[in-house]
Amino acid sequence: MAVADLEQARTDYARGDWGAAYTAWSAAEFDALSAEDLEDFAVAAELTGHHGTTIAALHRAFVCSQADGDLARSVRCAFRITMTASLHGESALAGGWTSRAEGLVADLDDGVELGWVAFLRMFRALGAGDFATASSCADQVTAIGRRHDEPDLTALGLCSQGRLALYAGRVADGLALLDESMVRVIAGEASTVVAGHVYCTAIEGCQEISDFGRVAEWTAALERWCTAQPGLLAFTGQCAVHRGQLLRVRGEWERALEELELASRRYEEVHAPAAVGLAAYEAGELLRLRGEHAEAEAAYQRAADSGFDPQPGLALLWLARGQDAAALAAVARLLDETNGPVQRCRLLPAAVEVLLGAGALDRARDVAAELDKLAGHFGCVWLEAAAAHGHGAVELAAGDAAGALPYLRKAQQLWTRAEAAYDRSRARLLTGRALAAVGDTESSRRELEAARTSFRQIGAGPDADDAARLLAPAALPAGLTAREAEVLRLVASGRSNAQIAAALVLSEKTVARHLSNIFTKLDVRSRTAAAAFAFEHGVV
Numbered sequence: 001m002a003v004a005d006l007e008q009a010r011t012d013y014a015r016g017d018w019g020a021a022y023t024a025w026s027a028a029e030f031d032a033l034s035a036e037d038l039e040d041f042a043v044a045a046e047l048t049g050h051h052g053t054t055i056a057a058l059h060r061a062f063v064c065s066q067a068d069g070d071l072a073r074s075v076r077c078a079f080r081i082t083m084t085a086s087l088h089g090e091s092a093l094a095g096g097w098t099s100r101a102e103g104l105v106a107d108l109d110d111g112v113e114l115g116w117v118a119f120l121r122m123f124r125a126l127g128a129g130d131f132a133t134a135s136s137c138a139d140q141v142t143a144i145g146r147r148h149d150e151p152d153l154t155a156l157g158l159c160s161q162g163r164l165a166l167y168a169g170r171v172a173d174g175l176a177l178l179d180e181s182m183v184r185v186i187a188g189e190a191s192t193v194v195a196g197h198v199y200c201t202a203i204e205g206c207q208e209i210s211d212f213g214r215v216a217e218w219t220a221a222l223e224r225w226c227t228a229q230p231g232l233l234a235f236t237g238q239c240a241v242h243r244g245q246l247l248r249v250r251g252e253w254e255r256a257l258e259e260l261e262l263a264s265r266r267y268e269e270v271h272a273p274a275a276v277g278l279a280a281y282e283a284g285e286l287l288r289l290r291g292e293h294a295e296a297e298a299a300y301q302r303a304a305d306s307g308f309d310p311q312p313g314l315a316l317l318w319l320a321r322g323q324d325a326a327a328l329a330a331v332a333r334l335l336d337e338t339n340g341p342v343q344r345c346r347l348l349p350a351a352v353e354v355l356l357g358a359g360a361l362d363r364a365r366d367v368a369a370e371l372d373k374l375a376g377h378f379g380c381v382w383l384e385a386a387a388a389h390g391h392g393a394v395e396l397a398a399g400d401a402a403g404a405l406p407y408l409r410k411a412q413q414l415w416t417r418a419e420a421a422y423d424r425s426r427a428r429l430l431t432g433r434a435l436a437a438v439g440d441t442e443s444s445r446r447e448l449e450a451a452r453t454s455f456r457q458i459g460a461g462p463d464a465d466d467a468a469r470l471l472a473p474a475a476l477p478a479g480l481t482a483r484e485a486e487v488l489r490l491v492a493s494g495r496s497n498a499q500i501a502a503a504l505v506l507s508e509k510t511v512a513r514h515l516s517n518i519f520t521k522l523d524v525r526s527r528t529a530a531a532a533f534a535f536e537h538g539v540v
Contacts, residue, residue, distance in 0.1 A: 006037070013040050018047040018190070019231025030057065033531040035064035035073055042080065043193055047235040049270040051088055055081060072113055075104050079116040080193075086123065088271050098124055113155040115144035121158060131261070135164045151189040155181050158199045163205045169341045171209070171378050178202040178214075186221055196235035199225065203242050208342050210382035212418060215247055224538040237266030241279050249382075251421030260286075277308025288317050289422065291461040312350035319357045320462070322476050322501055328358040338442065341374055345383060348374070352390040356397050357502035361509075365394045383412030389427055396430055397501075401437035401512045408434060422463075425454040429467055430505070436470070436482050445471065477537040478521045485539055487514045492540045 006424075009024035022044040023038070033041065045053040062077035078101035085093040105113050122137030142157030144150070146250045158181035165174030182202050185195040199222045206214040219242040226236050240263035247256035284299030293494035296317055300310035309335055315476040318327040331354040338347050348371040355364035368390035375383035392407030408431040415424035432447035441526070452467035469486065476485050490500045501508045519525060522533050534540045 006033075009166060010040070013044060016231045018044045022048045022050065022053075022231070026053070030060045035059075035061045035068065035070065038064065039073070039077065039080075043191075046084060047196075047229070047234045048231050049273050051084065051346075054084055055093075058084075070105065070464065072111075075101055075113040075116050078104065078121060082120055083197075089273055091127075111143060112148040112150050115141050115148070115150060115157070119153070119156055119160070131164060131167055133515055135168070137228055138164055142466045151184065152191050152194040155184045155190040155194060155198050159201050163201060166205055167340055168532060169290065171376065174205070175211070175214070178205055182218055182221070186225075192229070193234075195225070196198070198299060199239040200235060203238075207245060209378050210386070211378075211379055211380045212246065212249055212382055212420075215242060215291060215341050219243060220244060228423055229473070232269055233266065236269065237263045237272070237275060237279070240266060241275075244279075248282070249418070249420050249422075250287055251454075253290065255457045257283060257286055268536065271524075274308060277303040277306030280306065281308050281310055281313060284317075285313050288313060288320065288526065289463075290318075290459050293321060312347055312354070315354050316350055317360040319354050319502060322499055322502070324358040324498055327354045328360065331355065341377070344370070345378065347388065349386040352393065356393055356497070356505050359498055359501045359508040361394070361397055361507040364390075364397070368394050381418045382420065385411050385418055385423065387425075388414060389423070389430075392430055392434075393505055394425070395439075396434050397506050397510065399507070399513075404434045405438070407429065419496070420466070421454060422458050422460060423456070425451045425460070426463065428468075429453070429463065432470060433483075434465070441482075447458070476539065478533075479537070480518065480521060484514055484518050484521070487511060488518055488530060488534050489540050490528050491518075492534040 005024055005027060009021050009028075012018075012021035019041070025033070025041040026453060030038065030079060036332050038057045042054045042057035042061065044055060058077050058081045062074055062081070065071075065073035065077060079096050082097040082101065085091075085097065100455060101117050101120055105117050106335045108114055113496055118140040119136045122134045122141065125131070125134035125137060138157055140157075140325035141153055142161055145153030145155075157337060158177050162174045162177030162181060164181075166173075167343070168174075181198050184190060185198045190198060199218065203215055203218045203222065206212075207219065219239065220241070222235070222239050226232055226239050227504050240259045243254045244259035244263060247253070260279050260283045264276055264283075267273075267275040267279060280299050280302035284296045284303060287296035287299055288291075288500045297314075300317065303310045311330055315327040315330040315334075318330070319342070331351045334347055335351055339346055348367055351367050352364050352371065355361075357365060368387065371390055372387040375387040388407045388411035394406045395404035395407060397402075408427050411427040412424055412431065415427055422528075428447045428451040432444045432451060433525075435441075436443035442522060448467050448471050452471065455461075455464035455467060469489070470482070472482075472485070476482070478490065486504060487500055490503055496513045497501065497508050500506070501511045504511070515527075515530075518530055522530055524530050524533060
């Protein structure tokens with residue numbers, strides 16, 4: 001490689017043109033490059049999605065560093081090989097290099113090298129589910145980074161401490177640590193690869209606890225950071241996923257699906273199978289809500305094939321298809337297996353919906369109470385809204401429409417604050433049903449019409465159809481109420497009491513009471529006779 005070409009590669013690298021730097025260095029033989037050039041070449045390769053070249057360049061840099069007696073660079077190369085191998089699913093390679101790094105620092109009492117190895121030990125402990133050891137290692141990383149004024153270690157340590165504090169339920173501490181790590185990378189203190197990991201790790205942590213305000217703020221910063229770097233491929237998939245998640249919350253579903261498709265393509269280009277699974281799961285959630293059940297099932301399967309758990313979304317899909325028993329069994333298992341406040345945040349809102357749909361009213365009430373407690377502890381608007389929504393749905397299913405209304409009004413207010421258009425419309429739908437049940441038909445109509453309009457704008461076809469059915473003309477035969485007419489229509493369609501309860505978010509006991517009233521008003525003694533009446537009198 002000519003000296004001028006080498007200088008050009010270094011210049012391209014210094015100004016952050018990763019594509020140009022990668023191309024220039026690719027023209028050289030590894031033996032012609034210094035250990036420093038090889039490390040930089042590996043950065044350019046990683047950021048442009050060339051995983052094999054990244055590993056090869058780092059391995060060669062490690063060999064050179066060993067020959068030069070450069071312990072600091074040797075440990076840093078071992079650290080980077082471990083991390084990029086882990087992120088690409090090469091666990092054996094990652095484990096081997098972790099052990100190699102530990103051997104290199106075995107005789108050290110202090111030094112920045114111990115910080116890199118502490119981070120690798122933390123990563124290994126996380127994989128084993130040993131959060132206590134992981135937390136201790138994260139503390140060491142930050143302390144060593146601060147002591148030796150190493151910005152990369154400090155940023156990584158703070159971010160790790162933040163995520164682990166969230167998992168331990170120390171929400172305020174965790175968010176403060178994540179904020180500090182983000183401030184450091186936004187200020188340009190960390191190297192590019194480390195900055196990208198901190199961005200994505202911090203945003204993911206906020207998303208896990210539904211702190212979508214922070215997700216929006218930090219995603220905007222990540223997008224600016226990505227845009228400023230020509231040729232950058234790494235981390236752009238994560239950026240697209242986070243944009244898709246925000247668009248889903250805000251009700252811009254078509255754009256959200258476009259972002260998730262972009263994310264999948266980017267993840268495939270950088271060979272990150274677990275991340276492909278996340279994008280597929282998020283797409284499955286949207287497709288399910290749009291009523292595209294076959295497509296949603298395929299998306300959940302892609303997630304599972306990539307190693308990403310498709311629950312609880314898949315249980316909600318089963319519920320929508322009338323597979324109540326399967327949905328209930330899955331949620332019961334998840335509630336038993338899922339530990340930790342952060343992990344349960346993701347599960348509980350869906351669990352309330354499935355339990356109510358399957359007629360498990362008492363268990364749904366308990367889960368809604370747990371969600372309420374977690375929401376109060378975490379202090380995130382989205383979770384507080386989900387808790388109020390869950391309580392309202394439970395009271396409505398129990399037949400206490402008046403008791404449901406305060407919860408549902410609170411949910412609407414909080415969903416509005418969270419800019420959650422779809423969820424607010426769901427709360428309006430339940431509010432409309434509750435108002436109808438207490439006899440306030442005009443207020444009910446206004447809520448239902450608003451919900452129907454919003455669902456249609458968003459693309460939530462099944463929910464829009466539900467609102468339209470509830471808005472059917474009020475003139476009904478034999479003195480039937482609007483709710484009794486709903487139940488009768490479902491009886492005429494061949495639904496069982498359990499399926500009717502799921503469709504209307506009622507308990508089976510409440511459905512049975514409605515059915516008894518219907519039989520009395522129609523003067524019939526069987527479901528078949530009631531269905532015949534419905535068809536004859538235009539109720540269906």
